[in-house]
Amino acid sequence: MIRTESSASSRLPNPSTLPLIQLPAWQALVDHHRSMSARHLRQFFADDPQRGERLQVEAAGLYLDFSKNRITDETLTLLVDLAEHCGLRERRDAMFRGDPINTTEKRAALHTALRAPADVNIVVEGVNVVPQVHAVLDRMADFAERIRSGEWRGHTGKPIRNVINIGIGGSELGPVMAYEALRHYSQAGLHLGFVSNIDPNDLVEATRGLEAAETLFIVCSKSFHTIDTLTNARAARAWSLAQLGDERAIASHFVAVSTNTEAVAAFGIDPAHMFALWDWVGGRYSMDSAIGLITMIAVGPEHFRAMLAGFRAMDEHFHSTPLARNMPVLMGLLAIWNNNFLGAETLAVLPYAHDLKRFPAYLQQLTMESNGKHVTATGQAVSASTSPIVWGEPGTNGQHSFFQLLHQGTRLVACDFIGFSRSQNPLADQHDLLMANLFAQSEALAFGKTAQALMTESVDEARVAQRVCKGNRPSNTLLAERLTPYALGALVALYEHSVFTQGVIWNIDSFDQWGVELGKVLAQRIVTELADTSDAPLTHDSSTNTLMRRYQGQRKEPS
Numbered sequence: 001m002i003r004t005e006s007s008a009s010s011r012l013p014n015p016s017t018l019p020l021i022q023l024p025a026w027q028a029l030v031d032h033h034r035s036m037s038a039r040h041l042r043q044f045f046a047d048d049p050q051r052g053e054r055l056q057v058e059a060a061g062l063y064l065d066f067s068k069n070r071i072t073d074e075t076l077t078l079l080v081d082l083a084e085h086c087g088l089r090e091r092r093d094a095m096f097r098g099d100p101i102n103t104t105e106k107r108a109a110l111h112t113a114l115r116a117p118a119d120v121n122i123v124v125e126g127v128n129v130v131p132q133v134h135a136v137l138d139r140m141a142d143f144a145e146r147i148r149s150g151e152w153r154g155h156t157g158k159p160i161r162n163v164i165n166i167g168i169g170g171s172e173l174g175p176v177m178a179y180e181a182l183r184h185y186s187q188a189g190l191h192l193g194f195v196s197n198i199d200p201n202d203l204v205e206a207t208r209g210l211e212a213a214e215t216l217f218i219v220c221s222k223s224f225h226t227i228d229t230l231t232n233a234r235a236a237r238a239w240s241l242a243q244l245g246d247e248r249a250i251a252s253h254f255v256a257v258s259t260n261t262e263a264v265a266a267f268g269i270d271p272a273h274m275f276a277l278w279d280w281v282g283g284r285y286s287m288d289s290a291i292g293l294i295t296m297i298a299v300g301p302e303h304f305r306a307m308l309a310g311f312r313a314m315d316e317h318f319h320s321t322p323l324a325r326n327m328p329v330l331m332g333l334l335a336i337w338n339n340n341f342l343g344a345e346t347l348a349v350l351p352y353a354h355d356l357k358r359f360p361a362y363l364q365q366l367t368m369e370s371n372g373k374h375v376t377a378t379g380q381a382v383s384a385s386t387s388p389i390v391w392g393e394p395g396t397n398g399q400h401s402f403f404q405l406l407h408q409g410t411r412l413v414a415c416d417f418i419g420f421s422r423s424q425n426p427l428a429d430q431h432d433l434l435m436a437n438l439f440a441q442s443e444a445l446a447f448g449k450t451a452q453a454l455m456t457e458s459v460d461e462a463r464v465a466q467r468v469c470k471g472n473r474p475s476n477t478l479l480a481e482r483l484t485p486y487a488l489g490a491l492v493a494l495y496e497h498s499v500f501t502q503g504v505i506w507n508i509d510s511f512d513q514w515g516v517e518l519g520k521v522l523a524q525r526i527v528t529e530l531a532d533t534s535d536a537p538l539t540h541d542s543s544t545n546t547l548m549r550r551y552q553g554q555r556k557e558p559s
């Protein structure tokens with residue numbers, strides 16, 4: 001039996017001043033791992049014929065089968081004990097309450113307020129933020145409908161046919177992922193594009209052949225300081241003006257999403273055309289805020305609200321369900337187990353839904369920007385590895401690319417399979433074929449193929465070694481009925497809370513991202529130096545100096 005929250009060790013004094021790996025709850029897992037690590041998934045299933053029916057949990061329309069992990073009931077009990085020791089329930093409640101859990105930036109991390117029902121009270125610095133959230137949602141809905149219906153006119157009186165989101169990181173990855181995921185629900189007749197990279201090719205290709213008179217840009221930047229986004233926005237402005245020839249055109253072709261009204265106004269966008277968000281929304285947790293404006297334009301306000309309902313259903317499950325039956329908690333704790341105890345350094349995210357093709361990229365930021373940390377929230381070096389490296393591709397494409405390594409490589413890779421029981425676009429038996437591949441891959445990874453089994457199939461003896469698949473590779477399988485807006489919301493919230501759970505165990509601040517600053521500062525300095533055509537000596541290391549000189553030499557037009 002899986003024990004629940006009131007286990008004996010959870011009543012021990014909180015030893016949080018000890019490094020994680022010295023906690024008795026961690027040590028208990030180390031001992032437990034030693035005692036069971038030689039067992040194979042084949043044996044786990046043979047010993048317990050009901051394992052696949054038992055080790056599952058359902059929430060918000062999602063079904064998680066976690067039976068193909070190398071765990072026993074005791075593993076789960078010990079992991080839940082660890083979560084108790086680390087104060088997961090208290091930290092979770094603090095997040096939902098709006099406490100400043102982003103300690104290094106002294107802010108709340110209140111993405112859950114973005115999908116809270118209108119009658120809920122969530123107070124940040126003395127103000128209930130929920131009415132503000134709903135007021136912005138209503139403005140977004142009004143604007144989205146005006147674009148979709150053609151009521152919003154461009155400077156020359158033409159309706160908008162192209163909407164381009166300019167933003168990067170959390171101001172692009174969520175919207176583009178959701179746009180792709182919900183293509184089935186998108187408005188026909190509107191062309192939606194995304195420009196993120198400071199590489200000029202991105203903007204040039206995204207605008208090639210478009211008419212500025214029919215094009216709306218959404219400049220999406222929480223800070224409105226991000227150089228990539230502002231540079232692209234300026235170039236987009238110049239592109240628009242080159243065709244429209246009138247500064248006044250900007251008003252009907254540019255809107256902004258930001259916390260920074262002053263910078264938006266300084267850029268030349270009327271603050272009346274700005275959609276607000278708040279500093280308590282982290283960039284990578286913002287796809288359900290006004291950052292999702294382009295998503296709402298694509299799928300319409302009703303579907304956007306259905307997506308929020310999916311988020312909310314998973315929030316409620318995470319907030320109220322005992323840890324041992326709590327889907328995001330279990331996912332987070334299994335991730336800790338696979339990473340810190342089994343040594344799986346990477347997580348492959350494998351959606352068997354082509355429309356989720358940007359989901360692995362979205363999860364890369366969510367997971368690695370949140371949990372790629374080397375010190376605890378109080379500044380001590382962490383004692384265990386933090387975020388796994390997240391990567392992935394949709395199945396079946398990935399199967400014909402990197403699955404060889406998953407099955408027979410020397411590294412252990414944890415896998416998350418994601419699939420849906422019904423296709424949005426049924427076509428003969430193609431969906432069955434797709435899902436057959438998902439089930440086959442997770443089965444093959446878990447159980448492999450022994451030399452003995454190969455021999456009974458009269459395989460050439462000389463090739464048996466090459467054909468053996470050892471199996472015992474852990475995976476989760478997530479199933480939902482269909483890839484609807486609701487299911488997408490639930491799925492994203494599931495991963496948000498799983499990432500949170502892992503961050504609590506490691507005692508890191510999952511909501512800051514100081515590591516990305518150093519490169520930004522250096523780039524600012526280098527760009528000035530690249531522009532300097534004098535022969536002033538460069539003062540970087542010899543590698544950087546040589547690369548810069550070579551670049552300066554080659555970028556000159558041949559005379």
Ligand SMILES: O=P(O)(O)OC[C@H]1O[C@](O)(CO)[C@@H](O)[C@@H]1O
Nearest residue numbers: 169170171221222223226283516
């Ligand atoms: O929305 P902004 O402020 O332009 O930031 C974009 C992205 O840049 C980052 O700050 C990292 O550089 C991300 O956290 C964020 O999502």
